[in-house]
Amino acid sequence: MKICRTKADMRETVRAWKRAGLRVGVVPTMGFLHDGHIGLVRLARETGDRVITTIFVNPTQFGPNEDLSTYPRNEERDLALLEAEGVDAVFMPNVEEMYGAGGDTYVEVPGLSGVLQGALRPGHFRGVTTVVTKLFNITTPDFAVFGEKDYQQLAVIRQMVRDLDMPLEIIGHPTVREADGLAMSSRNVRLTPEHRREAIALSRSLDRAAELALSAPSIETLEAAIRDELSKASSADVQSVDIRDAVTLQDMTGKLDRPAVLLMAVRFGTVLLIDQRVIAPAS
Numbered sequence: 001m002k003i004c005r006t007k008a009d010m011r012e013t014v015r016a017w018k019r020a021g022l023r024v025g026v027v028p029t030m031g032f033l034h035d036g037h038i039g040l041v042r043l044a045r046e047t048g049d050r051v052i053t054t055i056f057v058n059p060t061q062f063g064p065n066e067d068l069s070t071y072p073r074n075e076e077r078d079l080a081l082l083e084a085e086g087v088d089a090v091f092m093p094n095v096e097e098m099y100g101a102g103g104d105t106y107v108e109v110p111g112l113s114g115v116l117q118g119a120l121r122p123g124h125f126r127g128v129t130t131v132v133t134k135l136f137n138i139t140t141p142d143f144a145v146f147g148e149k150d151y152q153q154l155a156v157i158r159q160m161v162r163d164l165d166m167p168l169e170i171i172g173h174p175t176v177r178e179a180d181g182l183a184m185s186s187r188n189v190r191l192t193p194e195h196r197r198e199a200i201a202l203s204r205s206l207d208r209a210a211e212l213a214l215s216a217p218s219i220e221t222l223e224a225a226i227r228d229e230l231s232k233a234s235s236a237d238v239q240s241v242d243i244r245d246a247v248t249l250q251d252m253t254g255k256l257d258r259p260a261v262l263l264m265a266v267r268f269g270t271v272l273l274i275d276q277r278v279i280a281p282a283s
């Protein structure tokens with residue numbers, strides 16, 4: 001497994017693969033890997049001939065009061081996991097290598113980025129789309145794999161790729177969960193034991209909504225059921241609960257009559273967790 005810490009090294013590695021006619025995939029991450037990331041890597045391995053994983057904690061997607069300084073990192077463990085999975089190369093630039101000095105260009109998808117998590121975290125998705133564009137330009141992949149847990153992020157990146165005619169396929173991977181249903185996240189390790197126990201309220205609320213969806217209820221009924229389930233976790237500070245069109249992320253009202261995505265953001269202490277599920281009426 002090759003470790004590339006410069007853009008030049010990464011580009012030369014990919015050029016050699018492309019000259020050999022190999023199909024290259026990339027899995028962008030911020031490190032501190034867990035089984036959710038490994039699921040993305042395995043899907044990439046099944047899909048292409050060569051797999052790159054990027055590890056870069058991107059400062060431009062963190063707000064002024066967010067947890068960049070405390071974001072968990074474990075480079076040695078991450079590299080051991082990726083080597084065991086047969087990853088071909090890891091791109092691990094530092095901030096100076098990635099952004100340099102005097103940079104003043106950003107990539108933004110305003111419509112999808114200004115709602116939901118984007119409204120709670122102004123500038124977050126601009127940071128995501130800018131760094132992902134840079135990663136795509138550096139690694140020039142044929143495809144990239146992202147987790148569906150970050151559903152809005154996936155929608156934003158797909159829109160960006162379509163709008164800018166980027167020559168690659170975006171593949172979504174279903175959310176990977178712990179045995180009790182909690183969506184895997186690098187942030188889970190920062191939960192206190194009490195918060196970790198209560199955090200399964202997110203998946204419980206999604207389960208309840210999915211059951212209700214079979215009878216095609218109103219959107220308002222679904223949201224009330226989700227909030228009721230979340231309220232059973234005394235430490236849950238609900239930031240948002242949204243039910244949106246699964247494709248456009250537009251608001252929905254009235255009866256559930258087409259696929260919708262349930263999106264929620266809940267804070268436990270200082271840790272903000274997100275979760276999602278796509279549902280549809282039985283018909």
